[in-house]
Amino acid sequence: MIKSVGIVGAGTMGNGIAQVAARAGFDVVLYDISTEVLKDAMARIKEDFRRGVEKGKITATEATEAFSAIHPRRNFGDMGNADFIIEAVAEDLNVKKEIFKKLDAIVAPEAILTSNTSSLSISAIASLTKTPESVVGMHFFNPPALMKLVEVVRGRQTSDETTKTACDLALRMKKIPVVCKDTPGFIVNRVARPFYGEALRLLAEGVATVEEIDMIVKMEGGFKMGPFELMDLIGIDVNYAVTKSVYEQFFHEPRFRPHPIQRQMVEAGTLGRKTKKGFYTYK
Ligand SMILES: NC(=O)c1ccc[n+]([C@@H]2O[C@H](COP(=O)([O-])OP(=O)(O)OC[C@H]3O[C@@H](n4cnc5c(N)ncnc54)[C@H](O)[C@@H]3O)[C@@H](O)[C@H]2O)c1
Structure with missing residues (x-):
C-alpha cells in the first residue's frame, strides 16, 4: 500500500505533481538540488491552493491539509523512505541515469521508481537499477493539476504489477492513465x-x-x-x-x-x- 510519494525535482512539473499527490492523500517529499527552486515551489503551491479555495474547488481545510503534507527537502537521503518515486528533473538521459543510480542505493527493494520524462527511454533509465521490473514511465502533462492524461510507459523489463501500481496511483490522483510502449516521445510528444x-x-x-x-x-x-x-x-x-x-x-x-x-x-x-x-x- 503506497503511503508516501517522493518527487525528485521541484520545477514546473515537480511542484505541480506534488500538489496532485498531496490532494490524493499521500505524504509527499519534494526534493530539489536548489534551495531557491524549493522555496519558489512551496510559494507557488501555496498560491495555487489559495486560488483553489477562492474558486471553490477545495475547502480551506483541505488546502491546509494538502499543503502540510508536502515536505520540501534538500537532502537526497530523505527520498529513501518513499514507497513511490516520481523523478521530474531536466530532460537529459545522463542526469536521469545518475539520479536512478542514487535512488537505487537508498530506496526499499519494493519501492516503485518512475520518471516523468517526455521522451527518453525508460528501459535505459531502468538499466541503472537492480530492479528494472519496478521502473516505469509516468508522463504527466503541464499543468499537472489540470491535465487529466498520464502516459504510463512500459520499459522492456517493467512488470505487469508495476504497470498496474502506476495506473492505480494515477487513478487515485484522479488522472486517466494510458499504457504505452517505450518509444521515443511516447504517443503525445x-x-x-x-x-x-x-x-x-x-x-x-x-x-x-x-x-x-x-x-x-x-x-x-x-x-x-x-x-x-x-x-x-x-x-x-x-x-x-x-x-x-x-x-x-x-x-x-x-x-x-x-x-x-x-x-x-x-x-x-x-x-x-x-x-x-x-x-x-x-x-
Ligand atoms: N515542462 C513541461 O511542460 C513538461 C511536461 C511533461 C513532462 N515534462 C518533463 O518533466 C521533467 C522536468 O521538466 P520541468 O519542465 O519540470 O523542468 P524544470 O526545469 O522546470 O525543473 C527541473 C528541476 O530539476 C532540478 N534538478 C536538476 N538537476 C537535478 C538533480 N540532479 N537533482 C535534483 N533536482 C535537479 C532543477 O533544479 C529544476 O528545479 C523533464 O523530464 C520534462 O521533459 C515537462
Whole structure:
C-alpha cells in the first residue's frame, strides 16, 4: 500500500505533481538540488491552493491539509523512505541515469521508481537499477493539476504489477492513465513534434507572425493554445531537449529535426514563461 510519494525535482512539473499527490492523500517529499527552486515551489503551491479555495474547488481545510503534507527537502537521503518515486528533473538521459543510480542505493527493494520524462527511454533509465521490473514511465502533462492524461510507459523489463501500481496511483490522483510502449516521445510528444516544428518553419520563412499562427491554430484547429503559447508554457529549453531527444533516438530522421530558432532562444536564456520572455513577454 503506497503511503508516501517522493518527487525528485521541484520545477514546473515537480511542484505541480506534488500538489496532485498531496490532494490524493499521500505524504509527499519534494526534493530539489536548489534551495531557491524549493522555496519558489512551496510559494507557488501555496498560491495555487489559495486560488483553489477562492474558486471553490477545495475547502480551506483541505488546502491546509494538502499543503502540510508536502515536505520540501534538500537532502537526497530523505527520498529513501518513499514507497513511490516520481523523478521530474531536466530532460537529459545522463542526469536521469545518475539520479536512478542514487535512488537505487537508498530506496526499499519494493519501492516503485518512475520518471516523468517526455521522451527518453525508460528501459535505459531502468538499466541503472537492480530492479528494472519496478521502473516505469509516468508522463504527466503541464499543468499537472489540470491535465487529466498520464502516459504510463512500459520499459522492456517493467512488470505487469508495476504497470498496474502506476495506473492505480494515477487513478487515485484522479488522472486517466494510458499504457504505452517505450518509444521515443511516447504517443503525445511524437504526435506533437510536427505541431511545433512546422510552426517554427512557418515563422522562419516569414509566412506569418507568432500571434497569427497561434490565432489560426486556435480558431480553425480548435486547439486551446497555439504552438508558440504552448512552447512558452512548457519552457523552450524543455521543448528543445525533447525535440532533440526524439530526433536523436530516431537516428536523425529529418522529420523530427529541431529548429535553430529553438537553440538560439535557449542560448539567449529566453525560455518562455519561466523567464518572463519567450515568444511572448510576460509580466
Ligand atoms: N515542462 C513541461 O511542460 C513538461 C511536461 C511533461 C513532462 N515534462 C518533463 O518533466 C521533467 C522536468 O521538466 P520541468 O519542465 O519540470 O523542468 P524544470 O526545469 O522546470 O525543473 C527541473 C528541476 O530539476 C532540478 N534538478 C536538476 N538537476 C537535478 C538533480 N540532479 N537533482 C535534483 N533536482 C535537479 C532543477 O533544479 C529544476 O528545479 C523533464 O523530464 C520534462 O521533459 C515537462
